[in-house]
Amino acid sequence: MTPTATARTALAGWPIVVGLVCVLPWLGLSGATIRLVTLIAILSLVVSGLNLTLGYAGELALGQVPLYAAGAYATGYIAINVVNDLLVCMLVAVVLAVVLGVVTGLPGLRLGGWALAITSFFIVLLIPSVINIFGDRLGGLEGLNGIPVPAVLGVELDGNAFYVVVIGVTACWFAVFRNIAVSRHGASFLVLKQSPVLATAVGTSTFATKVTVYALSAAPAGLAGCFSAYLDSFLSPSTFGLELAIVILAASILGGATSVYGAIVGAAIMEIGPLRITAFDKYSLVAYGAFLVVGGLLLRNGLAGVATRIGRRAAVRIGSRTAPADAAPTEAATVDFPAVQGLPLTVVGATKRFGGNVAVDDVSFEAEPGQITALVGPNGSGKTTLMNLISGYYTLDAGTIRLGDQVISGLRGHQVARRGVGRTFQTPLIPEGLSVQDSIITGRFARHRVSLLATALRLPRHWRALDAERRLSRRIMRTLGLTQQADTRAADLALGTRRMLELGRAIAGGSSAVLLDEVASGLDEDDIHGLVRVLTGMRDAGITILLVEHNFALVRALADRIVVLAEGRVIATGGPDEIAAHPEVLRIYLGQGGEITGTRIAADRLDSAVDTALDNAKADRA
Numbered sequence: 001m002t003p004t005a006t007a008r009t010a011l012a013g014w015p016i017v018v019g020l021v022c023v024l025p026w027l028g029l030s031g032a033t034i035r036l037v038t039l040i041a042i043l044s045l046v047v048s049g050l051n052l053t054l055g056y057a058g059e060l061a062l063g064q065v066p067l068y069a070a071g072a073y074a075t076g077y078i079a080i081n082v083v084n085d086l087l088v089c090m091l092v093a094v095v096l097a098v099v100l101g102v103v104t105g106l107p108g109l110r111l112g113g114w115a116l117a118i119t120s121f122f123i124v125l126l127i128p129s130v131i132n133i134f135g136d137r138l139g140g141l142e143g144l145n146g147i148p149v150p151a152v153l154g155v156e157l158d159g160n161a162f163y164v165v166v167i168g169v170t171a172c173w174f175a176v177f178r179n180i181a182v183s184r185h186g187a188s189f190l191v192l193k194q195s196p197v198l199a200t201a202v203g204t205s206t207f208a209t210k211v212t213v214y215a216l217s218a219a220p221a222g223l224a225g226c227f228s229a230y231l232d233s234f235l236s237p238s239t240f241g242l243e244l245a246i247v248i249l250a251a252s253i254l255g256g257a258t259s260v261y262g263a264i265v266g267a268a269i270m271e272i273g274p275l276r277i278t279a280f281d282k283y284s285l286v287a288y289g290a291f292l293v294v295g296g297l298l299l300r301n302g303l304a305g306v307a308t309r310i311g312r313r314a315a316v317r318i319g320s321r322t323a324p325a326d327a328a329p330t331e332a333a334t335v336d337f338p339a340v341q342g343l344p345l346t347v348v349g350a351t352k353r354f355g356g357n358v359a360v361d362d363v364s365f366e367a368e369p370g371q372i373t374a375l376v377g378p379n380g381s382g383k384t385t386l387m388n389l390i391s392g393y394y395t396l397d398a399g400t401i402r403l404g405d406q407v408i409s410g411l412r413g414h415q416v417a418r419r420g421v422g423r424t425f426q427t428p429l430i431p432e433g434l435s436v437q438d439s440i441i442t443g444r445f446a447r448h449r450v451s452l453l454a455t456a457l458r459l460p461r462h463w464r465a466l467d468a469e470r471r472l473s474r475r476i477m478r479t480l481g482l483t484q485q486a487d488t489r490a491a492d493l494a495l496g497t498r499r500m501l502e503l504g505r506a507i508a509g510g511s512s513a514v515l516l517d518e519v520a521s522g523l524d525e526d527d528i529h530g531l532v533r534v535l536t537g538m539r540d541a542g543i544t545i546l547l548v549e550h551n552f553a554l555v556r557a558l559a560d561r562i563v564v565l566a567e568g569r570v571i572a573t574g575g576p577d578e579i580a581a582h583p584e585v586l587r588i589y590l591g592q593g594g595e596i597t598g599t600r601i602a603a604d605r606l607d608s609a610v611d612t613a614l615d616n617a618k619a620d621r622a
Contacts, residue, residue, distance in 0.1 A: 046221050046267075049221045051259065062121060063105070063124065073144065076138075121242065124242055149230075169227075180456055185452055190431040191442055266303075344403075375565060376579075378566065381568065387517055392412055403512060443506055
């Protein structure tokens, strides 16, 4: 992801802020204030993990409390019975929390939405019972006493030294969190949040991504548990209850669930406000519920979202004052897509049944590289089902599908995408929170990978990949005419621009074959001009294009070969003129005078628009 100006400013000021917070004990602040800052740091660690799962990945896995408790009790037990070393306890707490994070997150691989949330809350309710099972070893329901003063390599840490360690470790985690959030991995989490189908289409395994999120979000909760155990030298199972889970959720929503530093803001609000007021205890659940309702309804992405919107409006005002009066969007440059080694897409005897209904019945055809092959037919003829079979979303009942020499039928959707099959959708799927440039880059993730470790630590491999991604995305944006909108929120774009963006995403992945599902639906005349220009450029680049489209005038003008489906079977295959004159096609598909659907252009204007666009595309190539 491309960092915004606000993010770059925050990054530059982060070491200064951390340094100032670290020296607070030597500036004369009271012990109570230092303890409060420590509690804010501990709670912010736990909230940041929830921000990863809920805010970035969209998973209602609200099980941060068990992970927090695991880190705390592991630290208490080891410090009392094994070795009192803060570094050892931190390591064990993190490892245990990560393992439990993956295990308790397993329901999320099958469940979703509120079913997953309820499962998470149920796990929270089990904490006292689980602790009581271990009896004296963990203190049972009476609590674990006698946790010693923290030490490192045999040297005890006084209160100020422990405080500095807590702040330093918290700061390091947030630096790592930030690096991940504004990277390709953070973008992949947002893609998953938008749609598991979209994640699959760009070659991301939803299983692997969810497991990564669960493991990653557990690490700060384990650290927080370790620090909490040493801070109070006592642990009680009643601390790790449903109320704490609601506090964490409220802090996430108030601070901003899709914000890195919003976790700190939300934690500070909860620690300085309601958690400090003794009289608040009586009405705590009611107040937390009010926080959740107000934050969820009135504050989109919490206070961080408010700050972002204010900053964006200020930037727009400044930009409008400084921009020249005659500034206008730049026209798209000559088509210059990266050359692709297109591969033939071969479908042989494809059959798919849903119960007693045969949706696709023994369909065979071949789409060649550097050509546009169109699938047309009336609604319910099996076009989209066939696209889903090719994409790996459905499993064939009979037949095979090959891309080049590889059999891709039977592979999972993300595996098909990694083999080189790109995809667009009837309704464009564009993740919230990504810019135009970031959205295009998401198409590259599956086939050009960078490890999470290289990204988090900003190793050379990360910078090389980032440089290549930016150069490629700029080239594609220039070709699509989107250069001036590179930093615009992609989800806010007009329909035609979002369709272009999906094409750019497929091209960025270097797909050998691209499946286009009603890509002209809802477009106006100007959009059709741009679409024709891009599709002809993709064909010239060598990509195998399979186009599902109701707009027969567009199909006839663009397609090299047309396959006509009716009731799940192929009724005709041939060139555009041959299909347009085919008696069976005329009867079934064009029997009402060839009326064009799925476009805002009147039929009598469409041919002219397409012809003009084709002439422009030819001029570009010349």
